[in-house]
Amino acid sequence: MTETRKEISCGAVIIRVNHGKLQVLVIRQKQGHWCFPKGHVEGSETEHETAAREIKEETGLDVRFLDGFRECTYYSPEPGVEKKVVYFLAEMSGGREKIQEEELLEMHWASVIDTEALLSYPNDAELFHKAIAFLHKEDPDGVRWPLN
Numbered sequence: 001m002t003e004t005r006k007e008i009s010c011g012a013v014i015i016r017v018n019h020g021k022l023q024v025l026v027i028r029q030k031q032g033h034w035c036f037p038k039g040h041v042e043g044s045e046t047e048h049e050t051a052a053r054e055i056k057e058e059t060g061l062d063v064r065f066l067d068g069f070r071e072c073t074y075y076s077p078e079p080g081v082e083k084k085v086v087y088f089l090a091e092m093s094g095g096r097e098k099i100q101e102e103e104l105l106e107m108h109w110a111s112v113i114d115t116e117a118l119l120s121y122p123n124d125a126e127l128f129h130k131a132i133a134f135l136h137k138e139d140p141d142g143v144r145w146p147l148n
């Protein structure tokens, strides 16, 4: 009997406020799908360390994680592999946009509506809805996070 191999990646839904509107960072992988920055855990990294490193490598950006949000998605990237991706919610805090050309085709700051339309996989869309619901609960009046 062949054993199932387990993989874990970590990443984040990254947000910023630009001209009074909330924007979300979406990336397009070389395989063609739109998703959020993420990548495999290396060595003894914590989940946050992995997410921060992968975000920096893929986008050039630094982030500040928002407390209280951690959600997982699950899928099989290839037969015999079970993959779990741990997602945080993070605010862009600095750095300079620089796409990782070996793995990505493009990155884009999108509105909430455009992000929903762009995401390629239903499990990523479900994760995104949870992130938006979290922001709305934290800030119902949309003062800090204008959900437009």
Ligand SMILES: Nc1ncnc2c1ncn2[C@@H]1O[C@H](COP(=O)(O)OP(=O)(O)OP(=O)(O)OP(=O)(O)OC[C@H]2O[C@@H](n3cnc4c(N)ncnc43)[C@H](O)[C@@H]2O)[C@@H](O)[C@H]1O
Binding pocket: 007, 009, 029, 031, 033, 035, 038, 039, 040, 041, 073, 074, 075, 076, 077, 078, 083, 103, 121, 123, 124
């Ligand atoms: N265990 C390991 N440790 C360290 N490095 C490893 C490793 N395994 C592989 N690597 C290598 O490391 C490189 C960089 O990886 P990373 O950059 O570290 O990893 P990743 O983004 O989590 O994933 P990856 O690029 O492997 O593919 P994904 O799941 O998005 O996409 C793979 C497939 O899943 C599909 N998919 C993606 N997201 C999905 C979703 N949400 N739902 C369903 N299917 C999805 C895609 O269409 C695609 O066909 C890879 O090129 C790989 O060669």
